[in-house]
Amino acid sequence: MDRVLGRIDPTVDRTAAARLLGCSPDQVGYCPRCQGLTRRYGRQAQVICPACQAVQPPSAVGAPS
Structure with a gap:
C-alpha cells in the first residue's frame, strides 16, 4: 500500500523537505492550497x-468549483 506524505510545514528546512520529497532543494516550493512544501519545480513537479x-483526487485538481 502506498503511503501518502503528510503536509510539510513551510518552516521545515528545504534540504530536509527535499529529502522527504525525493528531489533537490531548488525544486521545493509552496503548495497553493495549504502553503506546505512540495516538489513545485523541475521534472515530475507536483504543484499541489x-x-x-x-x-481531492487528481482528476478534480484544476477543475472549476
Whole structure:
C-alpha cells in the first residue's frame, strides 16, 4: 500500500523537505492550497502537495468549483 506524505510545514528546512520529497532543494516550493512544501519545480513537479492531492483526487485538481 502506498503511503501518502503528510503536509510539510513551510518552516521545515528545504534540504530536509527535499529529502522527504525525493528531489533537490531548488525544486521545493509552496503548495497553493495549504502553503506546505512540495516538489513545485523541475521534472515530475507536483504543484499541489501529496497531502492535498489525497484529499481531492487528481482528476478534480484544476477543475472549476
